Amino acid sequence: MTARKTLQPKSRTSLLFSVVMAFCFFAFICYSVCTNQYPIEILYVICINSIISILLYAKDKYAALRGKWRISEKILHLFSLFGGWPGAVLAQLLFNHKTAKPSFRKTFWLTVWASCVFIACSFTSQTTYFLNGLIYDVEHTLIVLN
Numbered sequence: 001m002t003a004r005k006t007l008q009p010k011s012r013t014s015l016l017f018s019v020v021m022a023f024c025f026f027a028f029i030c031y032s033v034c035t036n037q038y039p040i041e042i043l044y045v046i047c048i049n050s051i052i053s054i055l056l057y058a059k060d061k062y063a064a065l066r067g068k069w070r071i072s073e074k075i076l077h078l079f080s081l082f083g084g085w086p087g088a089v090l091a092q093l094l095f096n097h098k099t100a101k102p103s104f105r106k107t108f109w110l111t112v113w114a115s116c117v118f119i120a121c122s123f124t125s126q127t128t129y130f131l132n133g134l135i136y137d138v139e140h141t142l143i144v145l146n
Helices: 012-034 040-066 073-095 102-121 125-145
Strands: none
Touching (some): 012 073
């Protein structure tokens, strides 16, 4: 019989650094929106996905404590990838959840970097044109559906 390996959560210092990084990211996006360098809809997506991420982490922590059905890590990573990672970082700190499993942490930080690279690339003229076109198409589709 093998002993179960216990996982140690990341230190509070590294988690607080993550929160500072998320705050700086959010402040940068807000600044970019306020100076008309970035569409406000992207800020909405980041805020909504962050809130959803917090709620998903809370639900998963609650389920973990009670031995109930858990939320798939793929879902948590998906919301992180699409801009919800600041909320996920906050939830990890608040609930001390998903802070110890190395494979989860590695994938999580890959989604953070992918999200940040997307944001950085979106400041190029071609990507800005693409984003504005995408936003227009979504708005037009919503108007047609109503």
